[in-house]
Amino acid sequence: MRTAKPRTIALWTLVALVGAAGWTVLALSRDEEVSAAWMVAAALGSYAIAYRFYAKFIAYKVLKVDRTRATPAERLNNGIDFHPTDRRVLLGHHFAAIAGAGPLVGPVLAAQMGYLPGTIWIIAGVIFAGAVQDMVVLFFSTRRDGRSLGQMARDEIGPFGGAAALLAAFAIMIILLAVLALVIVNALAESPWGTFSIGMTIPIALLMGFYLRVLRPGRVVEVSLIGVALLLLALVAGRWVAESSWAGTFTLAPATLVVWLVAYGFIASILPVWMLLAPRDYLSTFMKIGTIVLLALGVVIALPTLKMDAVTDFASRGDGPVFAGSLFPFAFITIACGALSGFHALISSGTTPKMIQKETQVRMIGYGSMLMESSVAVMALIAASIIDPGLYFAMNAPAGVIGTTVENASQVVSGWGYQISPQDLAQAAKSVEEASLLSRTGGAPTLAVGVSEIFSRVTGGGLKAFWYHFAIMFEALFILTALDAGTRVGRFMLQDMLGNVYRPFRNVSWKPGLVLTSALVCGLWGYFLWVGVHEPLGGINQLFPIFGISNQLLAAVALAVCTTLLVKSGRLKWAWITGIPLAWDAAVTLTASWQKVFSSDPKVGFFEQRRVFQDAIDRGEVLPPAKSMDDMHTVVTNSTVDGVLSAVLALLVVVVIADAARVCVRHVRRPALSSLSEAPYVESGIVAPAGLFATKEEKEEARHAVGAEPRV
Amino acid sequence: MRSALSRAYRGVCWYLRELTGESAYDRYVTHVRRQHPDAEVPSRRDFERMRTERQEKDPRQGFRCC
Numbered sequence: 001m002r003t004a005k006p007r008t009i010a011l012w013t014l015v016a017l018v019g020a021a022g023w024t025v026l027a028l029s030r031d032e033e034v035s036a037a038w039m040v041a042a043a044l045g046s047y048a049i050a051y052r053f054y055a056k057f058i059a060y061k062v063l064k065v066d067r068t069r070a071t072p073a074e075r076l077n078n079g080i081d082f083h084p085t086d087r088r089v090l091l092g093h094h095f096a097a098i099a100g101a102g103p104l105v106g107p108v109l110a111a112q113m114g115y116l117p118g119t120i121w122i123i124a125g126v127i128f129a130g131a132v133q134d135m136v137v138l139f140f141s142t143r144r145d146g147r148s149l150g151q152m153a154r155d156e157i158g159p160f161g162g163a164a165a166l167l168a169a170f171a172i173m174i175i176l177l178a179v180l181a182l183v184i185v186n187a188l189a190e191s192p193w194g195t196f197s198i199g200m201t202i203p204i205a206l207l208m209g210f211y212l213r214v215l216r217p218g219r220v221v222e223v224s225l226i227g228v229a230l231l232l233l234a235l236v237a238g239r240w241v242a243e244s245s246w247a248g249t250f251t252l253a254p255a256t257l258v259v260w261l262v263a264y265g266f267i268a269s270i271l272p273v274w275m276l277l278a279p280r281d282y283l284s285t286f287m288k289i290g291t292i293v294l295l296a297l298g299v300v301i302a303l304p305t306l307k308m309d310a311v312t313d314f315a316s317r318g319d320g321p322v323f324a325g326s327l328f329p330f331a332f333i334t335i336a337c338g339a340l341s342g343f344h345a346l347i348s349s350g351t352t353p354k355m356i357q358k359e360t361q362v363r364m365i366g367y368g369s370m371l372m373e374s375s376v377a378v379m380a381l382i383a384a385s386i387i388d389p390g391l392y393f394a395m396n397a398p399a400g401v402i403g404t405t406v407e408n409a410s411q412v413v414s415g416w417g418y419q420i421s422p423q424d425l426a427q428a429a430k431s432v433e434e435a436s437l438l439s440r441t442g443g444a445p446t447l448a449v450g451v452s453e454i455f456s457r458v459t460g461g462g463l464k465a466f467w468y469h470f471a472i473m474f475e476a477l478f479i480l481t482a483l484d485a486g487t488r489v490g491r492f493m494l495q496d497m498l499g500n501v502y503r504p505f506r507n508v509s510w511k512p513g514l515v516l517t518s519a520l521v522c523g524l525w526g527y528f529l530w531v532g533v534h535e536p537l538g539g540i541n542q543l544f545p546i547f548g549i550s551n552q553l554l555a556a557v558a559l560a561v562c563t564t565l566l567v568k569s570g571r572l573k574w575a576w577i578t579g580i581p582l583a584w585d586a587a588v589t590l591t592a593s594w595q596k597v598f599s600s601d602p603k604v605g606f607f608e609q610r611r612v613f614q615d616a617i618d619r620g621e622v623l624p625p626a627k628s629m630d631d632m633h634t635v636v637t638n639s640t641v642d643g644v645l646s647a648v649l650a651l652l653v654v655v656v657i658a659d660a661a662r663v664c665v666r667h668v669r670r671p672a673l674s675s676l677s678e679a680p681y682v683e684s685g686i687v688a689p690a691g692l693f694a695t696k697e698e699k700e701e702a703r704h705a706v707g708a709e710p711r712v
Numbered sequence: 713m714r715s716a717l718s719r720a721y722r723g724v725c726w727y728l729r730e731l732t733g734e735s736a737y738d739r740y741v742t743h744v745r746r747q748h749p750d751a752e753v754p755s756r757r758d759f760e761r762m763r764t765e766r767q768e769k770d771p772r773q774g775f776r777c778c
Contacts, residue, residue: 273764
C-alpha cells in the first residue's frame, strides 16, 4: 500500500481546515456582517480538495487516462487546428473560451435569495457536476479525434437522439443570444457614457482588423496592446461625451438599442471574420483575463463585508422580484455557468481536444478551468452581496413593480424589509454618473456597481464612476463578441439542417444561403430580445429562467452522452460519476420546466399567467403591471410563446435522455449489439507533465526524452 | 536578480505569443519543413488569410461560450 508523506498529510489537513472554517462561518453567521474572506476560504479550500482527490480519482480510476496513448493533436498534427499545445497555454485558451458573461450574470440574479444558497450551489455544483462534465466530455472527445457533442450523440446514442440534441442546441443558442443581448440593452439604455464607449469598440476592432490583415499580419500581441489602449481612451472619452452637447445622440431608448443590436449582429455575422470578429475577440480576451485577475486581487485586498442576508425570505416564498419561483429549482437554473454549464460541452468537444498534448492533462484543462470559472462566479456573487441590499433590489426589480421614481422604489423596497432612502438611491446613481439605477435588470449594472465599490476601495473613492463604466464595458465587449460568434454558430447549425432539405445550403460559403440563414438567426433572437424589452412583466424576469433551463438542459444532454459512453466503454460501475449529476440536473430542470408550464401561480407558470391576463382582457380590465390593453395583449402573446418554448425544450431533452437510457440498457443486456467509435491506440512520442507543475518523476522522464517539452 | 527578471519577461512574452496565436505561423513553418520538406512554405500573409478562412468555414472553431 502506498503511504503519504507526513508533510503531505499536514498540508492537506491545513487546506481542509481552511475550507471548513470558511463554511462554518458562512453557515453559522446570522444577522451579522460576514467578511467575504470566508467565502473565498470556503471556495478555495473546497476546490483544492476536489481537484487533488476527486478529479484525480476520476481521471486515473474511472477514465483511466493513458499517458502512453497519443492524442489527436499528436496523431493528426497539421500545424493549424490539430497541434500539441503546451498545457499552460491550453489552460488559458480553454478558460478564455468557457468564461464569459454567464458566470457574472447568474450569481448576481440569484443573490435575491441570499448569498448562501448561491455559494453552496456554485461550489458543490462545480465539484460534482460542472467540472466533471467538462473533464469527461473533454476526455471522450479526445478519444474520438475531437468530435463535437452533436456528433458524439449521433454516433453513440443514435440518429433520433442525435437529431433531438441538435435541435435543442439550436434553440438554446437562440435563447442565449437573446438574453445576452437583453443584458446589454439594460446596461446601455439611457447611458450615453456606456453607449459611446461600447460603440467605439467597433471602429477600434475594424482598425485592428485592418492592421492585422494589411499592415502587419499575425502580430496579435502588439495590435491587442494598441487596441486596449484605445479602449481605455474610449472609456475616458465616454465621460467627456456624456457631459458634452453630444450626450443626446448617445442617449438611446431600449427599443432603439434593440434595432441597433440586431442590425449589428446581422452585419457583423456576414462580414469576413478578419474584419470584426477576430480582432474583437483578441480585445475581449485581453480585457476578460485582465479584469478577472484585477477583480480577484481587488476582492483579496479590499476583503469587503457581505451586506446581503445569508438567506432571504424570497428563497422560501418564491415571490422574489428578480425572478419568480422558489429556491428549488429556480436558484439552480439561475446560476448555470460557474456551477454547471451545458455550453462548456461544446468547447470541451471541438477545439480543445484537438490541441491537448496528453490524455493525463484532461484533469488540469477540463476540471481545472471549470474551477477557475467557478471562482469567477463566486466573485460575482461577492460583488452583488456587498452592495446595500436595498439598492440591489431597486436595481433588479422590474419597473412594473417598483415604479419609476426613487420615492416609489424606496417605499416598495422598504416594504420588502430592505430600508433605503430615496436620497441614497439618487446618490448611488449620481456616484457612478448615471441618470438612474432603478430597474437596471440583467445583472451587469449590479455587478458593475459591486466591482466599482471593490476597485474604488483599492484605488481611492474618486474613481467610482470610471470603474462602473469599465465593468459595463468589460461585460458588453464580450457579449457583443458572443452575439457575432453565436449568430455564426447558429447559422452553421441552420445551414446544416436546411441542407437536408435543399442541398445548396450545405455549402456554407453559398452567399444567398449565408445571408438568408444569418437573417433568420438574427430575426429569431431579435424577436425574443424585442419581446424582452417590451415585456410589461420585466424581460429578465420572464426570459432568464428559460435561458437557465435551456443551458441546464444542454448540460443534461452532455451528461447523458457521458453516462452512455461510460456504460458502453465498460465503466458501468462508475456510471454514477456522471449519472448522479445527470439525475440531479434532470430533476432540477424538468421540475423548473414543469412549473413554468403547469404552475397555478401566475408569477411562475406561463400558461396560468396567460389565462389570468386573457380573462382580464375578456372582462375589459387592465391588470397591473400592464398599463394599457396593448400591454395586456403583449403579455398574453409572450406567455404563450414562452410556455410553448419551455415545454418543447423539456420534451427534446426527455427524448435525448430516454434514447440514451435505451442504449445503456441494451448495452448492459446485450453488449455485442453496441459499437464504440473510439480512435485506435497509437503510442505517444511526447513527454509532458500532467499537472501545472512537473513532478520529480516527470522532470526525470523529460530529461531522458528529446525536445518534447517546449522550453520557457 | 536581473537574469530572473529577464527570464520572467521572456516567459510572459512566450505565453502571450502562444495564447494569442501569434506564434501559429512559426509553428506551422516548422511543421511543414519537418513533415513535408519538399512543400512550399506560405508567406505569413497567406498563412494568416488561410487561418481566418478556415474559421469562416467552420465558426465552431474558436467559439466562445456564454
